Amino acid sequence: MRYSKLFGKTSKTVTKDAVAVSHKLLLQGGFIRMLSAGRFTLLPLGLKVSQKIENIIRAEVEKTGAQELIIPTLHPLDLWATAKRDKKFGSATMKVTDRNNSEFILGPTGEVVMLDLVRQLNITYKDLPINIYQFSQKFRDETRATGGLLRVKEFLMKDAYSFHVDEADLMVTFNRYKTAYKNIAKILDLNAIPVEADSGAIGGNLSYEFMVETEAGEDTVAKCSCGYIANTEKATFVLDPINLSENIKPMEIVSQPEWVLSMEDNVKHYGKDKKYFLKNVVYKDIDGTIIIAVIRGDLSVNKSKLARVYGAKGDLGPATDEDLTKLGTRPGWVHCWGHDAVYVGDLSLKTVHNFIGGQKEKDTDSVNVNHGRDFTCQIEGDIAQVEEGFICPSCKKQQLRLVKAIEFGHIFNIGYVYSDPMNITFVDKDGSLKKFYMGSYGIGIGRALATIAETHNDAKGIVWPASVAPYAVHLLVLDLQDEAIKSEAEKLYQHLLDNKVDVLYDDRLESTAGEKFADADLLGIPIRLVVSKRSLSAGGVEIKSRSGTEAKIIPLDQITDHLS
RNA sequence: CGGGGAUUGGCGCAAUUGGCUAGCGCGCACGGUUUGGGACCGUGAGGUUGCAGGUUCGAAUCCUGUAUCCCCGACCA
Secondary structure: OEHHHOOOOOOOOOOOOOOOHHHHHHHHOOOEEEEEOOEEEEOHHHHHHHHHHHHHHHHHHHOOOOEEOOOOOEEEHHHHHHOOOOOOOHHHOEEEEOOOOOEEEEOOOOHHHHHHHHHHOOOEHHHOOEEEEEEEEEEOOOOOOEOHHHEOOEEEEEEEEEEEOOHHHHHHHHHHHHHHHHHHHHHOOOOEEEEEOOOHHHOOOEEEEEEEEOOOOOEEEEEOOOOOEEEOOOOOOOOOOOOOOOOOOOOEEEEOOOOOOOHHHHHHHHOOOHHHEEEEEEEEOOOOOEEEEEEEOOOOEOHHHHHHHHOOOOOOEEOOHHHHHHHOOOOOOOOOOOOOOEEEEEHHHHHOOOEEOOOEOOOEEEEOEOEOOOEOOOEEEOOEOOOOOOEOOOOOOOEOEEEEEEEEEEEEEEEOOOHHHHOOEEEOOOOOEEEOEEEEEEEEHHHHHHHHHHHOEEOOEEOOOOOOOOOOEEEEEOOOOOHHHHHHHHHHHHHHHHOOOOEEEEOOOOOOHHHHHHHHHHHOOOEEEEEOHHHHHOOOEEEEEOOOOOEEEEOHHHHHHHOO
16 A cells, blocks of 8 residues: 555644544544544554454454354344333433334344344254354444543444353353453453453343453553452452440430531531441432432442342432432431332441441431331342452452453353243243343453554654554655665565565655654554655665564565565 | 633634724745755735624624534443
């Protein structure tokens, strides 16, 4: 490719809106352009990288036995309703209607349509397992797109789905994908660590996210030097008893000034640490159910963990003051018992005797409140947010560290989450109908691309791994006013093309040497060749790797030997 | 969706106690001098100041509304 003909230019300046390094560099290098928030054009250079990533993923995914196909982008809303997943994705789904006013959603993920497809093919146990995948554009109306390609509203995703007789059969495929994802990450030169995660809107009970540690990451994972690592949406920690040796005292209602509302107020009023207080946090499910999460005062509620323990039907939202009024209470006055709501208690309630709080009115409060005696919750489980320095649940000794990471891929053991409500079955050995046991596996291509750029760059630009670089070789020619040099460069370019070298040829007439070098560094192609007066008089062409500092001269007729 | 900020040629910015023909740099086009790390000189093109309405002799500047974008929090490949 001749640079002079390449559609898309580099630029020296970049919008101040670009904060992430990958966003800046991809814009500057002419890889991407933004159309609107979270919607990006891949320019020819960006598309080249994207396609290389796509082909790497395709090759590795095929090794799991998966077959590629493609389903439509628009999914009938009714079909999603049968899976009872239409509400799970909630406001992230984009809806469109056709001329008959039929409603469709722009596919945010493919489980429902894939399952419907499997139904049409009249599957029996002999056909299982089934392992199918596609590359397709996904639409998610994210509330906040950010970081350039790191989180967008429209993106190319490799999504794979597998169908099994049972969980044991799924695990075989699941583990193959785990291996495939590790291999993909390795080829892309990404240090992606499988991390236990929350399954979120996709559903299911076991899932692994492949996390790449970087400051630009939007996820936080808790890790321990013993090897334990988990998304904070899932991470647990050791809960030490606080004062269980203390005798349980009779509960009392005491008077308390009206201004004591928040945890800080309580600490100030009673002069005791936050951990001796009860904290109530009120949430609302999409069906309007009010959930009161009860937790030890020094801990916070993790919404994902709460949603899982409670079995939420959709996104949990914060309760409004209006909701509290309906319960007959107000902010700061919520009781640990007695309200018409579902109480979900954290395990930390069992670590303290004689809690302060639990009941609060205008000028009274309760003290010596004990879980089990004075109140219990309908549902109890681990809903606490892990914090930096908490003790690792695995080795039970060391402190957890919290680090930022990008979710590069995600594999889900989703079981019957979709096949159950949709009632989609196969004929088993004994002639009975059984529901499919499912898995699903996703990688966002654009995010992978941005993650590579985010982790492979220096002060001058991107340093692409050879596996995904838009071109293998960047050929620069200087001193173009000299016809002899020009013709040597043209000859070399043609020679490289003839030898099937994937080469970008900077043949620009007016550009200065500095400009060409700067652009080459910015674009980050692994090998740079320079043909110039200096190189020719030194006996050939100069070769330098993007990541190295040393350049050397190679005779022109030996160049292809150095490129293999 | 809550809180904060922004919107002026392709890009980065300036000009607001309301006042001249909206200015600068980059980039772009043309001519010339250059040619190993984003060179220089000259000439030139390019803007109904996000949009709609209002106040005023006069609006980029003030008021009202609205759209879009970014950042910080609650969500995901």
